[in-house]
Amino acid sequence: MSRLNDSNVLLAHEIIERYPRKKSALIPLLHLSQEQNGWVTPEAMRHLAELLDITPAEVIGTATFYEMFKFEPVGKYVINVCQTMSCALLGSDGLMHHAEQKLGIKAGSTTEDGMFTLEPAECQAACTEAPTLQVNYRHRYRVTNDSFDQLVDDLRAGNLDGEIPPHGTLGRNRQHIPAEKFVGAPDPDDVSDGPVWIPVSVGDDS
Amino acid sequence: MSSDESNATEPVDATHDDAGHAEQGEEVAEQDVADDVEAAEEPAAEPDPNIVPVTLNGREIEAHKGELVIAAAERHDAYIPHFCYHPRMKSVGMCRQCLVEVDTGRGMQLQPSCMITVSPEMKIETESPTAKRAQEGMIELLLANHPLDCPVCDKGGECPLQDQAYSHGPGESRYVEEKRHFEKPIPISDLVLLDRERCILCDRCTRFADEVAGDKLIHFTQRGNQTQVMTFPDEPFASYFSGNTVQICPVGALTAEPYRFKARPWDLTAEESTCTTCSVGCRVVVQSSRDEILRYQGVDSDPVNHGWLCDRGRFDFEAVNSDLRLTDPLVKTEAGLTPTSWNAALNGAARLITDALAAGGPDSIGLLGGARGTNEDAFAWAQLADALGITYRDAQLGDGLPASILGLNRATIDEAASASTIVLLGPDIKEELPVLYLRLRDAAVEGNSTIVEISSVDTGLTRYAKHSLRHQPGLQADTVQRNSELLTGDDVVVVVGRGNLAESPDETMAALAAVLDANPNAKVLPALRRGNVVGALSVGMAPADDDHDGLATLRAAADGKLELLILLGADPLNDCPDTGLARRALAGARRVISIDTHRSESTQLADVVLAAAAYGEKSGTTTNIEGRVTVLADKVTTTGTARPDWMMAAELALMLDVDGDLVNVSSVDDVTAAIAAEVPAFADVTPAALVAERNGVLAGVVAGTLSDAVSAAGQRNSYDHRLVVGRKLYDRAIGTAMSHSIAKLAPGAAIHLHPLDIDALGASVGDDLQLIGAQATAILPVAANHAVPRGIAWAPFNQDGSVIETLIDATASVTDVKIEVI
Amino acid sequence: MSTAITRDYTPGFYEGDRPKVVTSRFEFEDSHTIDRYLATGGYDGLKKAIEMGPEKMAGEVKASTLLGRGGAGFPAGVKWGFTPQGVWPRYLVVNGDESEPGTYKDRLLMERDPHQLIEGCLIASYAAGLSQCFLYVRGEMPLAHERIATALDEAYAEGYVGKNIMGTDFSLDIVLHWGAGAYVVGEETALIESLEGERGMPRLKPPYFPAAVGLYGQPTIVNNVETLANLPFIASKGSDAYTAIGTETSPGTRMVAISGHVKRPGVYEIVNGTTTFRDIIYGDEFCQGIRDDNELKAFVPGGGSAPWFLPDQLDIPFEGKEAGMAGSMLGSGAVMVMDDTTDIPEAALTLVRFYAHESCGKCVPCREGGTWLLRILERVCAGHGTDADLDQILEVGQSICPGDMPHAASERLGLEATPFPYKMTTICFVGPSAYAPLHSALTLFRDEFDAKVVPAPKRISIPVAVAGS
Ligand SMILES: Cc1cc2nc3c(=O)[nH]c(=O)nc-3n(C[C@H](O)[C@H](O)[C@H](O)COP(=O)(O)O)c2cc1C
Ligand code: SF4
Numbered sequence A: 001m002s003r004l005n006d007s008n009v010l011l012a013h014e015i016i017e018r019y020p021r022k023k024s025a026l027i028p029l030l031h032l033s034q035e036q037n038g039w040v041t042p043e044a045m046r047h048l049a050e051l052l053d054i055t056p057a058e059v060i061g062t063a064t065f066y067e068m069f070k071f072e073p074v075g076k077y078v079i080n081v082c083q084t085m086s087c088a089l090l091g092s093d094g095l096m097h098h099a100e101q102k103l104g105i106k107a108g109s110t111t112e113d114g115m116f117t118l119e120p121a122e123c124q125a126a127c128t129e130a131p132t133l134q135v136n137y138r139h140r141y142r143v144t145n146d147s148f149d150q151l152v153d154d155l156r157a158g159n160l161d162g163e164i165p166p167h168g169t170l171g172r173n174r175q176h177i178p179a180e181k182f183v184g185a186p187d188p189d190d191v192s193d194g195p196v197w198i199p200v201s202v203g204d205d206s
Numbered sequence B: 001m002s003s004d005e006s007n008a009t010e011p012v013d014a015t016h017d018d019a020g021h022a023e024q025g026e027e028v029a030e031q032d033v034a035d036d037v038e039a040a041e042e043p044a045a046e047p048d049p050n051i052v053p054v055t056l057n058g059r060e061i062e063a064h065k066g067e068l069v070i071a072a073a074e075r076h077d078a079y080i081p082h083f084c085y086h087p088r089m090k091s092v093g094m095c096r097q098c099l100v101e102v103d104t105g106r107g108m109q110l111q112p113s114c115m116i117t118v119s120p121e122m123k124i125e126t127e128s129p130t131a132k133r134a135q136e137g138m139i140e141l142l143l144a145n146h147p148l149d150c151p152v153c154d155k156g157g158e159c160p161l162q163d164q165a166y167s168h169g170p171g172e173s174r175y176v177e178e179k180r181h182f183e184k185p186i187p188i189s190d191l192v193l194l195d196r197e198r199c200i201l202c203d204r205c206t207r208f209a210d211e212v213a214g215d216k217l218i219h220f221t222q223r224g225n226q227t228q229v230m231t232f233p234d235e236p237f238a239s240y241f242s243g244n245t246v247q248i249c250p251v252g253a254l255t256a257e258p259y260r261f262k263a264r265p266w267d268l269t270a271e272e273s274t275c276t277t278c279s280v281g282c283r284v285v286v287q288s289s290r291d292e293i294l295r296y297q298g299v300d301s302d303p304v305n306h307g308w309l310c311d312r313g314r315f316d317f318e319a320v321n322s323d324l325r326l327t328d329p330l331v332k333t334e335a336g337l338t339p340t341s342w343n344a345a346l347n348g349a350a351r352l353i354t355d356a357l358a359a360g361g362p363d364s365i366g367l368l369g370g371a372r373g374t375n376e377d378a379f380a381w382a383q384l385a386d387a388l389g390i391t392y393r394d395a396q397l398g399d400g401l402p403a404s405i406l407g408l409n410r411a412t413i414d415e416a417a418s419a420s421t422i423v424l425l426g427p428d429i430k431e432e433l434p435v436l437y438l439r440l441r442d443a444a445v446e447g448n449s450t451i452v453e454i455s456s457v458d459t460g461l462t463r464y465a466k467h468s469l470r471h472q473p474g475l476q477a478d479t480v481q482r483n484s485e486l487l488t489g490d491d492v493v494v495v496v497g498r499g500n501l502a503e504s505p506d507e508t509m510a511a512l513a514a515v516l517d518a519n520p521n522a523k524v525l526p527a528l529r530r531g532n533v534v535g536a537l538s539v540g541m542a543p544a545d546d547d548h549d550g551l552a553t554l555r556a557a558a559d560g561k562l563e564l565l566i567l568l569g570a571d572p573l574n575d576c577p578d579t580g581l582a583r584r585a586l587a588g589a590r591r592v593i594s595i596d597t598h599r600s601e602s603t604q605l606a607d608v609v610l611a612a613a614a615y616g617e618k619s620g621t622t623t624n625i626e627g628r629v630t631v632l633a634d635k636v637t638t639t640g641t642a643r644p645d646w647m648m649a650a651e652l653a654l655m656l657d658v659d660g661d662l663v664n665v666s667s668v669d670d671v672t673a674a675i676a677a678e679v680p681a682f683a684d685v686t687p688a689a690l691v692a693e694r695n696g697v698l699a700g701v702v703a704g705t706l707s708d709a710v711s712a713a714g715q716r717n718s719y720d721h722r723l724v725v726g727r728k729l730y731d732r733a734i735g736t737a738m739s740h741s742i743a744k745l746a747p748g749a750a751i752h753l754h755p756l757d758i759d760a761l762g763a764s765v766g767d768d769l770q771l772i773g774a775q776a777t778a779i780l781p782v783a784a785n786h787a788v789p790r791g792i793a794w795a796p797f798n799q800d801g802s803v804i805e806t807l808i809d810a811t812a813s814v815t816d817v818k819i820e821v822i
Numbered sequence C: 001m002s003t004a005i006t007r008d009y010t011p012g013f014y015e016g017d018r019p020k021v022v023t024s025r026f027e028f029e030d031s032h033t034i035d036r037y038l039a040t041g042g043y044d045g046l047k048k049a050i051e052m053g054p055e056k057m058a059g060e061v062k063a064s065t066l067l068g069r070g071g072a073g074f075p076a077g078v079k080w081g082f083t084p085q086g087v088w089p090r091y092l093v094v095n096g097d098e099s100e101p102g103t104y105k106d107r108l109l110m111e112r113d114p115h116q117l118i119e120g121c122l123i124a125s126y127a128a129g130l131s132q133c134f135l136y137v138r139g140e141m142p143l144a145h146e147r148i149a150t151a152l153d154e155a156y157a158e159g160y161v162g163k164n165i166m167g168t169d170f171s172l173d174i175v176l177h178w179g180a181g182a183y184v185v186g187e188e189t190a191l192i193e194s195l196e197g198e199r200g201m202p203r204l205k206p207p208y209f210p211a212a213v214g215l216y217g218q219p220t221i222v223n224n225v226e227t228l229a230n231l232p233f234i235a236s237k238g239s240d241a242y243t244a245i246g247t248e249t250s251p252g253t254r255m256v257a258i259s260g261h262v263k264r265p266g267v268y269e270i271v272n273g274t275t276t277f278r279d280i281i282y283g284d285e286f287c288q289g290i291r292d293d294n295e296l297k298a299f300v301p302g303g304g305s306a307p308w309f310l311p312d313q314l315d316i317p318f319e320g321k322e323a324g325m326a327g328s329m330l331g332s333g334a335v336m337v338m339d340d341t342t343d344i345p346e347a348a349l350t351l352v353r354f355y356a357h358e359s360c361g362k363c364v365p366c367r368e369g370g371t372w373l374l375r376i377l378e379r380v381c382a383g384h385g386t387d388a389d390l391d392q393i394l395e396v397g398q399s400i401c402p403g404d405m406p407h408a409a410s411e412r413l414g415l416e417a418t419p420f421p422y423k424m425t426t427i428c429f430v431g432p433s434a435y436a437p438l439h440s441a442l443t444l445f446r447d448e449f450d451a452k453v454v455p456a457p458k459r460i461s462i463p464v465a466v467a468g469s
């Protein structure tokens, strides 16, 4: 199934509602489609274009700008080894080399069993815990060759299933705004007044 | 300098502001304003508030308020190199080529001149060492990944990258790394190819697609050094305006299939002209090499096309070079139509005229056409008709609106595109008058105008309309009346044309009358499609009354009342919505003279065929929808012995020994001058004025009144569908059909129904359906179309395999069809 | 695994005997829950703010001189005042895209104390009259997403967010938005583009100053996560309590991440303006010196974009102006330390690669120049470079940053400092950032580059015979 499934379409509408302009929901919806399929399929992009009233070219234009979206199938686990300065200073090169050997693939490719995709990555905001990597964007800190082997074995054995969902899932929960508490997101063109709590002069002193 | 930018005009804001104030965000104290007003009353030199004094390369110059530095500098002969900046699109500051040094009081700073507006006392250095170093550096970086395949590049010789590398580049590349590689040109549509290696990512084509055309089908994809322009896979750049991207591409990344490898720019000679493919009248340059037209490029005419063209207008030059051109006059012999000499042909034609006059008098001759030629062509033939007393005449064949709308308070295109409310009655402007569509779309997108559309089906502008009111054919006037509150205001323009060829024009006229009832001040822009229809009607080809118009003429012919039918570039079998009538007319007219450029079904039925010079082969003038008269270039020699229509009329006048000016004209300028002398509305349109005014001369309007058309449509039987027949940009019209590059883009015949109606019929998309009308039955495949409301059947006019026209009865107010699955 | 981590639920964070403004709850394992938050004074700042009214609250923030923590260090209160009169609606966009090399603080704040951030958003929106808030979180931070999503659901349920907050007429939606991996999106105008569903390509300022023309063309306040996380403290304790910490020009505290070759790399909340780099790198309560007691070779004082400092600069305090005069900047509060075993060209390569890879592609100097620099440097590091390549680096750099480049003083080289900032031909700082570290490395450690290259083959110039001579 490549288009969003019915429950995801409902979710998509809920997400779109939160933005004053529909197209703002594009990146969240691309994530949603990637969560459903593991990668961003052409059919999904067409479907998002329909939902957001834009062209498929606009969807692919935005989608391909961002690193996290994959346009062909990837492994169940995408392992990103950070290569930027802090990690490099503490041996990420060696770690990458070891990872390639352990998985038997070159960085940038996927194991034959479809379990692992190995990628070089840029700074993961964990610089003090170098060298780091992410599995489906979940951090692992101060990774050694041994702890890498352990990680791969654990993933293979399913020991980390509770902690690390398959590729595509960002947070395992999402924000839900209760309808009765939702203030709403009118198009800015339809708003001319300031918020009610603001006395007219505030914010007008510049 | 490339022609696309030479006529840049920045809108000048006329708001009252002291030129001594910073132009943004600063308040002008009320007292200041009062002082200024007082001061302004004295003739003493109060500085013009729209002039901003700045220093450019040490010179004091006067810039316009709100003007970009790059535009001000260029107006004062300081050319700043640039690639992404285009005066008709929003600046993005992407290529960084236009960096100059600017001092606004905080010291010299490098700034992109395409993003900075002038401010008083600004100092600009476009050639300082720092600016030059930055410009050279940018060229070097741009060339780093450029393939430098100039010898085999279409753009070579007219390439801004090449030119600016020469004028502003470092003269040497130190880039020794391997260049980026992409597959060499890939088609991104049927007309345009993209070479990503040459692309410098200036965002012009993508901005054009988004901002100007509204067809966001090409987009940047990937990021950083991998960025490229692409379409979505399997979703080509099928825009009616795609050719413009080729013209504005500052390198050879985008090339047009019809021109590729045809010529080197330095072999081309060029002349300015006007496109007559439709009646918007876009300014073009016609370019040819070795006496063959090879390319049209848009010229920036401020009141009309802003430099843009539609693809139909841009690429239909192929028709001029077509093998099906008539090269010599033909006369019917026992062996069929055979080439002959002009003398013999004109004598033959003169004899047919004298015979007809003798047999039935002037009322037994009909003259149809003129809308495809020049003002001079139409005028000369109308003069001949006048001299002979011919009353059956029309430039339209039941496919337009009564000529009386030309007598209304006419709006210009600029007025329409700046009206607070634009009321659309009728046709799909995107399909019929594409560049007018761009102007109106822009007005709506920029938020200047509100569009109120009153039509039977969705159109290209529906997306941009604030109010889109759908009506069943026959109920347009009623819909107008019920929504008259949307039509009020001082500044309302009605754009009116023929939205439905299966509906009587009376219906449209009744709707127009209702609009003018609701708002008598509204101005009217006639949206009649054919190239010079307004000109032809204005200079004498309008019928005197409804009983002698195009349909009446055809009817008279069909009834055997016409001895002679003269077709002046008219092709009733393709032009008249009621093809049954057209067929009967051609069969019923005793003799037919056809003056045409190409062989057509109608020429095949003629007794004498006079080969006419085509667009680009003759000079003269044309008149667009707003009445703007502009000149046409004769760029190449005519095909064979073909000659302009007006010349044939003049020669016939001599042969027939008629009175009037016609016998005295010896050049096209004489005819132009005669029009100015004879046609009151064209009094100002003298040959001299046309030379002086680059954007042409607006003809006047001779006020007329609207006849009281009334809607006569009855109720639709709920089992039937009410038929709407409309035009698509690409159809079987000669210019399109004879241009192989665009002919293939015609969608083909089909009947379009709302998907739910298809379900209700128990049919599936693609099935052949039987359409049963009052006078005929037709079979067409069905297409699903959300733009078509339920209960309506829509079909494109004049497509290959088209049979829908047989269902149209020109005398009926609407056409209902019963649709059955077979 | 190092044993030095004090709390395994706040990896890398070390508290200390210093004033805490934004990390006060980090000691609790459940610091991210609303129960803990409310039990430790949570949402008191919001209550205070509403008592004060928007005008007074905005005044407090102005008085606190709270400096932006995203990189530019612009005072938040002043920025809020830049919104044009009478233009509504206005939006708040929270910059949680933390991806500057070396930077690690916003993620901790989002994961460990999401309610504090939410309260900060509420206070800012209340004070500046912002009608909707978008919390843009970097895509590669799922834990932050989960924690913020939960916290927002809790806050909505408890009436702290949404319609009629705490029964007042103050209403605000906070929408959690996900990024998808693009460093440049951290730049505020790119962030706005991205939030509009577009490619994250920066807009040119002027005219696109977010405070005037931002999200959907409306006035928009963009603030960093850490900046906003300071607001509950300022609202509840007052600007005086805040300015009592740090210095006059740099009040309060700052989160700083120190990575690289130190004994105890970590994230510390330090007192702003007074703590020196020597304190941070060598102090006992901080990093405790260089690993293996090696010599310090150089350090990056403010994130990957910053020109480098040498041991000569150790006594400069963590203060924006002083760092600027000394030839660099504090940026996002990220110090990367290199000891004397570091291969300098290789270290520079990791940053050049980063910025070349992260170019959005809009500006030619960044798109083409960044990649060109990378290619040359790769060649040099692989031992295939020539001395001409090193000059070429400086030439290409001139096309990105014309004129003098800032750099640190060096006693060893007899160099005077050239103060920050540089001139640039690009829209944003990504292009210059590909060059700045390389320029530092090449200027301060030319010998290490020289050691990797061979002399360029001489260009043979054939003399042109002039007729008659
Ligand atoms: C290339 C670039 C990347 C940036 N990345 C970030 C970032 O990841 N997080 C951040 O908060 N600010 C980042 N900034 C700074 C923002 O543009 C902006 O100044 C900041 O979010 C404003 O918030 P503040 O005033 O609270 O610091 C970046 C700036 C640039 C030029
Ligand atoms: S400097 Fe680089 S990242 Fe920044 S806008 Fe320009 S191209 Fe994009």
Ligand code: FES
Residues within 6 Å of the ligand: B081, B082, B083, B084, B085, B092, B093, B094, B095, B096, B097, B098, B099, B112, B113, B114, B115
């Ligand atoms: S023309 Fe100004 S940046 Fe391209």
